[in-house]
Amino acid sequence: MAMSDRLLPLSHAPKRATSETLLTRILLIGIAxxxxxxxxxxxxxTVFVEATRKGWTPILxxxxxxxxxxxxxxxxxxxxxxxxxxAVIGLAASWAIAKFEFRGKNLLLTLIDLPFSISPVIxxxxxxxxxxxxxxxxxxxxxxxxxxxxxxxxxVLATILVTFPFVARELIPLMxxxxxxxxxxxxxxxxxxxxxxxxxxxxxxxxxxLYGVLLCNARAMGEFGAVSVVSGxxxxxTNTMPLQIEILYxxxxxxxxxxxxxxxxxxxxxxxxxxxxxxxxFAGELAACRRH
Amino acid sequence: xxxxxxxxxxxxxxxxxxxxxGVTLNIAAGELVALLGPSGSGKTTLLRAVxxxxxxxxGNVFFGDLDANGLSLRERRIGFVFxxxxxxRHMTVFGNIAFGLRARPRSTRPSEASIKAKxxxxxxxxxxxxxxxxxxxxxxxxxxQRVALARALAIEPRxxxxxxxxxxxDARVRKDLRKWLKDLHRRTGHTTLFVxxxxxxxxxxxxxxxxxxxxxxxxxxxAAEILATPATPFISGFIEGISMAASPRERQALLRPVAxx
Amino acid sequence: xxxQTRRSLxxxxxxLSIALSASTSRADKVLLNVSYDPTRxxxxxxxxxxxxxxxxxxxxxxxxxxxxxxxxxxxRAVIDGLDADVVTLALAGDIDQIAAKxxxxxxxxxxxxxxxxxxxxxxxVFIVRKGNPKAIHEWSDLVKEGVQVITPNPKTSxxxxxxxxxxxxxxxxxxxxxxAKIKTWIGDLYRNVxxxxxxxxxxxxTFAQRGIxxxxxxxxxxxxxxxxxxxxxxxEIIAPSLSILAEPPVAVVEGNAKAKSNLEAAQAYLQxxxxxxxxxxxxxxxxxxxxxxxxxxxxxxRFPKLDLVSIDKDFGGWAKAQKTHFADGAFFDxxxxxxx
Numbered sequence: 001m002a003m004s005d006r007l008l009p010l011s012h013a014p015k016r017a018t019s020e021t022l023l024t025r026i027l028l029i030g031i032a033x034x035x036x037x038x039x040x041x042x043x044x045x046t047v048f049v050e051a052t053r054k055g056w057t058p059i060l061x062x063x064x065x066x067x068x069x070x071x072x073x074x075x076x077x078x079x080x081x082x083x084x085x086x087a088v089i090g091l092a093a094s095w096a097i098a099k100f101e102f103r104g105k106n107l108l109l110t111l112i113d114l115p116f117s118i119s120p121v122i123x124x125x126x127x128x129x130x131x132x133x134x135x136x137x138x139x140x141x142x143x144x145x146x147x148x149x150x151x152x153x154x155x156v157l158a159t160i161l162v163t164f165p166f167v168a169r170e171l172i173p174l175m176x177x178x179x180x181x182x183x184x185x186x187x188x189x190x191x192x193x194x195x196x197x198x199x200x201x202x203x204x205x206x207x208x209x210l211y212g213v214l215l216c217n218a219r220a221m222g223e224f225g226a227v228s229v230v231s232g233x234x235x236x237x238t239n240t241m242p243l244q245i246e247i248l249y250x251x252x253x254x255x256x257x258x259x260x261x262x263x264x265x266x267x268x269x270x271x272x273x274x275x276x277x278x279x280x281x282f283a284g285e286l287a288a289c290r291r292h
Numbered sequence: 293x294x295x296x297x298x299x300x301x302x303x304x305x306x307x308x309x310x311x312x313x314g315v316t317l318n319i320a321a322g323e324l325v326a327l328l329g330p331s332g333s334g335k336t337t338l339l340r341a342v343x344x345x346x347x348x349x350x351g352n353v354f355f356g357d358l359d360a361n362g363l364s365l366r367e368r369r370i371g372f373v374f375x376x377x378x379x380x381r382h383m384t385v386f387g388n389i390a391f392g393l394r395a396r397p398r399s400t401r402p403s404e405a406s407i408k409a410k411x412x413x414x415x416x417x418x419x420x421x422x423x424x425x426x427x428x429x430x431x432x433x434x435x436x437q438r439v440a441l442a443r444a445l446a447i448e449p450r451x452x453x454x455x456x457x458x459x460x461x462d463a464r465v466r467k468d469l470r471k472w473l474k475d476l477h478r479r480t481g482h483t484t485l486f487v488x489x490x491x492x493x494x495x496x497x498x499x500x501x502x503x504x505x506x507x508x509x510x511x512x513x514x515a516a517e518i519l520a521t522p523a524t525p526f527i528s529g530f531i532e533g534i535s536m537a538a539s540p541r542e543r544q545a546l547l548r549p550v551a552x553x
Numbered sequence: 554x555x556x557q558t559r560r561s562l563x564x565x566x567x568x569l570s571i572a573l574s575a576s577t578s579r580a581d582k583v584l585l586n587v588s589y590d591p592t593r594x595x596x597x598x599x600x601x602x603x604x605x606x607x608x609x610x611x612x613x614x615x616x617x618x619x620x621x622x623x624x625x626x627x628x629r630a631v632i633d634g635l636d637a638d639v640v641t642l643a644l645a646g647d648i649d650q651i652a653a654k655x656x657x658x659x660x661x662x663x664x665x666x667x668x669x670x671x672x673x674x675x676x677x678v679f680i681v682r683k684g685n686p687k688a689i690h691e692w693s694d695l696v697k698e699g700v701q702v703i704t705p706n707p708k709t710s711x712x713x714x715x716x717x718x719x720x721x722x723x724x725x726x727x728x729x730x731x732x733a734k735i736k737t738w739i740g741d742l743y744r745n746v747x748x749x750x751x752x753x754x755x756x757x758x759t760f761a762q763r764g765i766x767x768x769x770x771x772x773x774x775x776x777x778x779x780x781x782x783x784x785x786x787x788x789e790i791i792a793p794s795l796s797i798l799a800e801p802p803v804a805v806v807e808g809n810a811k812a813k814s815n816l817e818a819a820q821a822y823l824q825x826x827x828x829x830x831x832x833x834x835x836x837x838x839x840x841x842x843x844x845x846x847x848x849x850x851x852x853x854x855r856f857p858k859l860d861l862v863s864i865d866k867d868f869g870g871w872a873k874a875q876k877t878h879f880a881d882g883a884f885f886d887x888x889x890x891x892x893x
Binding site for chain 2: 203
Binding site: 150252 | 594633636654783
C-alpha cells in the first residue's frame with residue numbers, strides 16, 4: 001500500500017502485482033489446499049486404499065464377476081451413446097443461443113440449466129412418469145413392444161438428460177464472447193455453411209467442446225440418482241458401475257465395491273489427464289487463441 | 293473487374309426500430325465512397341445490406357446489372373473487412389488469406405501452388421512479406437487490418453466493403469493506414485464503400501461522401517460540395533467540426549484530391 | 554478433421570455393437586425375479602439349483618435375472634412397468650399395491666400358494682457386540698439410559714416397520730395394552746437411536762462397518778449374515794422373549810409372465826421354493842423354512858426359539874398396521890420427533 005504512493009522507476013517496481021502481505025497469501029493458499037485435501041483428495045485416496053486393502057488378487061477377482069463386467073460394459077455403452085449425442089445437441093443448442101436472436105431464447109437457456117438445478121432423482125422420476133407403465137407414453141410403448149424404462153434405453157435417456165448442460169454450458173459463453181463475425185467473414189469469402197462449421201466455428205470452440213465432452217463423459221459414467229430410478233436394478237443387465245458399487249457395498253463385498261469405485265474414479269481421472277495432456281501438447285495454439 | 297453498385301429504396305427494420313427508411317445510392321465503378329454518420333444512423337446496416345449479411349425488408353441492390361437479392365453470399369463475391377478484423381484466430385496469416393480460395397468447391401478451386409502464389413502476392417501488396425506463419429494474436433492492430441484486407445481481396449471481389457476499417461486503431465496508425473488505403477485503392481481500382489463515424493477520415497479518403505442520419509441519406513457529394521453547400525441543418529452541424537478544427541493548411545490538403553479531379 | 558470424425562463414429566458404432574451383442578441372453582427362457590435386499594445371497598444359490606432342476610425336467614436352459622432393492626421401491630418399479638415374472642418381496646402389503654394399481658396380479662394372489670404364499674419366514678432379533686458389554690437380553694434393555702440402538706426409519710424401510718411392530722408387540726404385553734404408556738415406551742426406544750438410516754442394509758453398515766451403536770435390531774437372516782461376513786467372534790445374536798413373525802411373500806406377476814410366455818416357468822419357479830431343495834436352501838441362508846423336514850438339522854438348530862406374534866392376528870393385517878402406525882401423522886409421527 002505504502003509503495004504505491006511513492007514514485008518508482010519502472011525497473012524498481014514491485015515484482016508482485018498485488019499488495020497483500022506474505023501471511024495473507026500463505027493463509028489463502030493454505031485454506032484452499034487444506035480444503036481440497038480433505039474434501040477432495042482424501043476421499044479419493046480412500047477409494048484406492050480400501051480397494052487394495054487385501055492386495056491385488058481380490059481386486060482382479062472382483063473384475064471377473066460377470067455382473068461387474070456387465071456393469072462396466074453397460075457404463076461404457078451408455079457413455080458412448082450419451083456423450084456424442086450431448087456433444088452434437090449441445091453444439092447445436094449453443095450455436096442457436098450464442099449466434100441467433102429468436103423468441104424463447106431465454107426459455108431455452110433456462111431449460112438447458114434445468115438438469116443442473118433439479119435433483120437427478122427427479123430427472124429419473126420424470127422419465128418414469130413419461131415412459132412408465134402408467135405414464136403418458138407407457139401404454140403405447142408397451143403395446144408396440146418397445147422397452148424404454150427399466151432397460152438400457154431408459155438409462156441412456158436419463159444419462160443424456162442429466163449430463164446435457166455440460167457441453168452447452170462450456171460452449172455458450174465462449175461462443176457469445178467470440179461473436180458471429182468470423183463466421184460472417186467465412187461466408188462472405190464464399191465458404192459453404194458446412195465448410196464454415198468445420199473450418200471456422202468448430203476449431204474456435206474445440207477446446208471448450210473437448211472440456212465439455214470430458215466433463216460430460218465423467219459425469220455420464222458416474223451418474224447414480226437418475227439411473228437408479230430408471231434402471232430396475234436387474235443384475236447383469238441394467239446395473240451401471242455406480243449401481244453395481246452400491247450393490248457390492250450392500251452385499252458387504254467392500255473390496256469389490258471399492259475396486260469398481262477405484263476403476264470408475266480412475267476412468268474419471270484418466271479423462272482429466274487426457275485433457276491436461278492435450279492442453280500441454282497444444283499449449284502454443286491454445287495461447288494464441290486465448291490472447292486474440 | 294469493378295462494377296457500379298446501385299442501392300434502390302432499401303428499407304430495413306429490427307423489430308419496431310427502423311434502421312433504414314428507404315435508401316437510394318449510386319456508386320460508380322471504381323469509386324471510393326464513405327458512409328458517414330453518427331452511431332445509430334444506419335450506415336453499418338446499409339453496408340451489411342449491400343454485402344448480403346442483412347436481408348433488406350424491401351428494395352434492391354444491384355451489382356452492375358445483376359440484382360443481388362437473389363444471390364447467395366458466395367455468388368455476390370464481395371470483399372468485406374470487419375471492424376474488429378474477424379481474422380480466423382486459429383489460422384496463420386497465410387491460412388487466413390488463402391481461406392476464400394480454399395473454400396471454393398473442388399471444380400473451381402485453384403491448385404495449392406497457385407493459391408500460394410496468389411497469397412504471397414497479396415502479402416506483398418499489403419506489405420506483410422515474411423509474416424505468413426504468424427497467428428493473428430501475434431500481430432499488431434495495423435497488421436491485422438491489412439491481413440483482413442488481403443483476405444478480402446483474395447477472392448477478387450466485385451466490390452470492397454469496409455466497416456469502420458480503422459475504428460480500433462490508435463490515431464497515428466490510422467493516419468498512416470488512411471494514406472496507404474487511398475494508395476491501394478488507386479492501384480487496384482475496386483469499387484469501395486466504407487463506413488466511418490470520423491469526419492476527417494471520410495473527407496480525406498473518399499471520392500464522395502454519403503451522410504446518413506436516422507436511416508436516411510441526408511446528402512451525397514464530394515467533400516467540397518458538402519463543405520460548400522450543406523443540404524440540411526443536420527449536415528451543417530455535423531460538418532461544423534471539420535471547418536472549425538482543420539487549420540487552413542490542413543483544409544487545403546484535404547480539398548486537394550477533389551480539386552485535382 | 555472429417556476423416557477423424559468418421560473414424561471415431563466408426564469406433565463408436567463398433568463399440569456399441571459389441572456391447573449390445575454381449576448383453577443378449579444365452580438361455581432359452583429368461584425369468585426376472587424382482588426381490589428385496591436381504592435375499593440376494595439366497596436367490597443366487599436358489600436360481601442355480603432351479604436352473605439345474607428345470608434343465609433336468611424339461612431339457613430347456615433357463616436363466617434368472619435378479620433385481621434387488623428396497624421392497625417398497627421394487628413394488629413401485631413393477632407398477633411402473635419393470636417386467637417382473639415373479640416378485641419375492643418383504644411385505645404382503647407391497648404385493649397388494651401391485652395388485653391394486655395394475656391388473657397384472659389377481660387380488661387373491663396370496664391364496665395361490667401354501668402358507669399365505671410365504672415359502673419361508675423370518676423374525677426380528679438383536680445383534681450386539683462381542684461379549685454383550687451392555688448386557689442386552691430383552692426389549693426392555695433397549696430403552697435404558699446410555700444404550701444406543703440402531704434401526705432404520707420405519708417411514709422409508711419395510712424392515713424397520715417389522716422392528717417397530719415387534720417392539721410394539723412386546724410393549725403391549727409388558728404394559729398390558731395401555732396405549733399411552735406404550736407410546737411413551739416406544740418414544741424412549743427411538744430416542745436411543747443415534748442414526749436413523751433409510752434402509753435395513755444402511756443400518757447394518759452403520760452398526761457393523763462403522764461401529765456405531767450397542768445393538769442392532771435386524772432381520773434374523775441379516776443377523777446371521779452379519780456374523781458370517783464380519784466374523785462370528787465379533788457379534789452375538791440375542792433373541793428377545795417375544796418377537797414378530799415375518800412372512801415375506803412371493804407371487805407370479807401373471808400379466809408380465811403371460812406376455813412373455815413364461816407363466817408356466819414362473820409358477821414352477823415359485824413352487825420350487827416349497828420343494829425340499831428350496832426349503833433346504835432357505836434354511837441354509839437363514840430363512841426359517843415352512844417345512845423344516847427337508848432342511849439340514851444343523852441349519853434349523855441355529856434358529857433360537859421365541860414367541861412370535863403375527864401381523865394378521867395381532868395387528869389386524871398390514872393395511873391396518875400401516876394406517877395406524879406409519880401413515881403421515883399416525884403413531885410413529887406422533888412418537889418420534891427428530892432431535893436435530
